[in-house]
Amino acid sequence: MENTLNEISISYSREFKLSRSFVKNSGDAHKYFFKSWNKETIELFEEFKILLLNNASEILGIYTVSKGGVNSTVVEIKHIMYIALKTNSSSIILAHNHPSGNLKPSSADLKLTERINDACKIMDLHLTDHIILGRESYCSFKDEGYL
Template structure:
């Protein structure tokens, strides 16, 4: 046997946590690579190549550029061995949905924040189904229009580091007049911890010195939210 020959190993024989579908269910969509996500779309490979390997081959051909992949026609995608018309259509449809989602997200930027629910609508998609904590800030101009959304940190299941210096540095770089803080509780508990209360107090005090208003702090959990401002805790 050729020592360089690598026999094809079907995805169905992989360890459960390595299979794209099962991996998504167990660990969430953000743990999957681009090739694994595309493999879910096309469903199956061939007797000589798994769906993941086929996806890697397609991505490699376009230097792993999803934007370039999104501009392909059904005919162009179908030129890859293992990709028929139905699979090509699935890939194109999914990438088009991603483009439209991005357009919708861009429309949200520069929108005006008038309530905690406006912040919830702006950030909720970033927190859905997360199994770890993330800390985000929303940067606003003098009329409370959104300048940017910034991911400050990622953590474990129970905490993430939120350094006021990094937060205010982002605000100053964007010439923000005010900011809104936001993080999630993967446990599903909306109640702010003592650390959440202390950080909020520290941020409000620091903002006064820099003339940057800290308008609110939202906690996201199970598609609900808690607003410090609404509860009189700012």
């Protein structure tokens, strides 16, 4: 009996020729995340997204990692690393919304960010920021000294 293995294929392509967009600060990151968020659901359930950047801080894309309930969503770190590596990203920015409107990071938010940052270091990725969005404003982990 012959041993056979499945061949794994990994691919990434940019489907659209977009005008070049760059992220220089948390305000830029918030702007691009907010544009991608469904305004009708931002106060209904929590979502977690990542902004993927190349070495020049040019946006490669935004990816929705998960959608959850009123006060949480499941985030798998290996899934974030998979997407970042598959797109050959140099850095990532995390974002999630707080349906309550309270933009202060929870202890779970801080712990998750620390674990993702540790994974990024191992994979030679840079975790640039983590943004918490509300309908009217945002909190930047980098600007607030959490990252």
